[in-house]
Amino acid sequence: xxxxxxxxxxxxxxxxxxxxxxxxxxxxxYHGALPQFIMYVLFLSGLLLFAYYVPTIDNAYVSxxxxxxxxxxxxxxxDIPFGAVVRAVHRYAGDAMVVAIVLHMVRxxxxxxxxxxxxxxxxxxxxxxxxxxxxxQTGYYLIWDERxxxxxxxxxxxxxxxxxxxxxxxxxxLNGRAISNLTLSNFLFIHIGLSFTLLFGLWIHYVRxxxxxxxxPPVVNYVLxxxxxxxxxxxPITATKMADLQSLTTNSMDIDLFFLFPYWVxxxxxxxxxxxxxxxxxxxxxxxxxxxxxxxxxAAEVVNTKCxxxxxxxxxxxxxxxxxxPAPAGSRFKLIATVKSYRCSGCGVCVGACAFDAIDLPNLLxxxxxxxxxxxxxxQS
Amino acid sequence: MAxxxxxxxxxxxxxxxxxxxxxxxxxxxxxxxxxxxxxADALDSVFGQTAEAHKASLDAKEAEGNRGEYVYAFAxxxxxxxxxxxxxxxxxxxxxxxxxxxxxx
Numbered sequence: 001x002x003x004x005x006x007x008x009x010x011x012x013x014x015x016x017x018x019x020x021x022x023x024x025x026x027x028x029x030y031h032g033a034l035p036q037f038i039m040y041v042l043f044l045s046g047l048l049l050f051a052y053y054v055p056t057i058d059n060a061y062v063s064x065x066x067x068x069x070x071x072x073x074x075x076x077x078x079d080i081p082f083g084a085v086v087r088a089v090h091r092y093a094g095d096a097m098v099v100a101i102v103l104h105m106v107r108x109x110x111x112x113x114x115x116x117x118x119x120x121x122x123x124x125x126x127x128x129x130x131x132x133x134x135x136x137q138t139g140y141y142l143i144w145d146e147r148x149x150x151x152x153x154x155x156x157x158x159x160x161x162x163x164x165x166x167x168x169x170x171x172x173x174l175n176g177r178a179i180s181n182l183t184l185s186n187f188l189f190i191h192i193g194l195s196f197t198l199l200f201g202l203w204i205h206y207v208r209x210x211x212x213x214x215x216x217p218p219v220v221n222y223v224l225x226x227x228x229x230x231x232x233x234x235x236p237i238t239a240t241k242m243a244d245l246q247s248l249t250t251n252s253m254d255i256d257l258f259f260l261f262p263y264w265v266x267x268x269x270x271x272x273x274x275x276x277x278x279x280x281x282x283x284x285x286x287x288x289x290x291x292x293x294x295x296x297x298x299a300a301e302v303v304n305t306k307c308x309x310x311x312x313x314x315x316x317x318x319x320x321x322x323x324x325x326p327a328p329a330g331s332r333f334k335l336i337a338t339v340k341s342y343r344c345s346g347c348g349v350c351v352g353a354c355a356f357d358a359i360d361l362p363n364l365l366x367x368x369x370x371x372x373x374x375x376x377x378x379x380q381s
Numbered sequence: 382m383a384x385x386x387x388x389x390x391x392x393x394x395x396x397x398x399x400x401x402x403x404x405x406x407x408x409x410x411x412x413x414x415x416x417x418x419x420x421a422d423a424l425d426s427v428f429g430q431t432a433e434a435h436k437a438s439l440d441a442k443e444a445e446g447n448r449g450e451y452v453y454a455f456a457x458x459x460x461x462x463x464x465x466x467x468x469x470x471x472x473x474x475x476x477x478x479x480x481x482x483x484x485x486x
Contacts, residue, residue: 022473077446084446085454219472222465229458233451236444 006110027223030216031107034100037221038093039198041228045090046195052076052083055184057144057243069144069184070242077237088232094136095258096228101129114289116297117208117319117343122289124205130282131194131201136259138191144184145240147253152179154263161271179245208343210318298362299341300350306358309335313350313359319343322350382470388463395456398424402449403432 010028017026027034054072076083105125108114114122137155141148152174159169171177175186206212216224255264266274299321314322314337321343327336337350337359350359352373401407405421412421435452444451 021469024473025469082450082453084444085450088454217472219465219469222461222468226458226460226462226465229454229461233455233458236439236442236451237446238443239445 031104033216038097041093055188056181088237098258128201141187149243297346299344302337303358309333312353316353385463385466389460392456392460398428399453
């Protein structure tokens, strides 16, 4: 099979990282595991913030001092020991998660790992990315500063343009017909509830993989954490102004392009452009791999007379494409391997694992595979 | 590896100074009971000259919150990165994967 230009670019980049960080610590080999580590950082830092966060827009009746979402965030930042750092870590870890997911997605795309039976991983990955983006956006609403108010109003305006259900969606989003204390409860519920739902999404993402790499080596985690803390120092949290519900003017605001780019699109193109971008963009990412993934793959074939039922091929197959079933009556062995052709990627791992020449790829002889592995092994050493 | 260890040590020693908000005056009372003022003096003599630069940098960025906490983040980030560099230098010795080719029968 011919190697595409982009695949070559990735291979060269990987090689460069191997020279710098050695293959053992090459972050590109853990592109799928990095977002998971970042998720743990987000969960822990979020837990600390949650302990002091008050999800209301106005709680003046309870206390002489105004205690609401904005002032509680101020309290976390200025009065809780290391509150500012925890808040900044939570924010930049979110950005890092988007970067890591997009890197994962791009690498999976250009290394051809989205085809065939892997459509489940691709589609579930898109859903996870959308969830992460929405979780990040609700995080910006929770601060309840001027930007939060603008974002909330923009979201409600966008939802209300949807025919038939739009107004209802707007009310669901605000948890009522207008912004109230219940609105921030809803934002907090979405932010935390959806974050935990990520775990269920990840289960679906992994369900068809034999050995998903979900933990990077500690050194890679240390580097990521160290860089995150340096970013906190270089780009500290800055003070903002509390949202004023009486204000009807729409001021300009800082845009975090990692999470808030849909709002930038909305401000630049209007409602039609925003919905066109959102719907066409999402559909394109979801559907384009499907026709491209239809490229036929010739599945591995078991030579029944040679198979001893040792289970090596089944255990080595990364895609759960080989199932061990009871051997036919009269066989000397208890089990025999069978290939689920719809899951086979034709990678040849099973051919390399079999010590009895009992599994072949139709266009690739067992001896050729062994010879190729030996050549690569010699070339590396 | 030496650079990594040096960075790790530098960051680790800097952390308590940053935690005192970059001044020895903020030594917690519990630690004064342990007569640790000389340690605070030593830390201040090593890092004290950089305090103004850190403060000026964070002021210019209009940082919200305690300045010392951001410097603490810098120190711990430096220590973790240095440590990672040192561990990677040691760990890369067994970088090559051990490949066992099955003996065909």
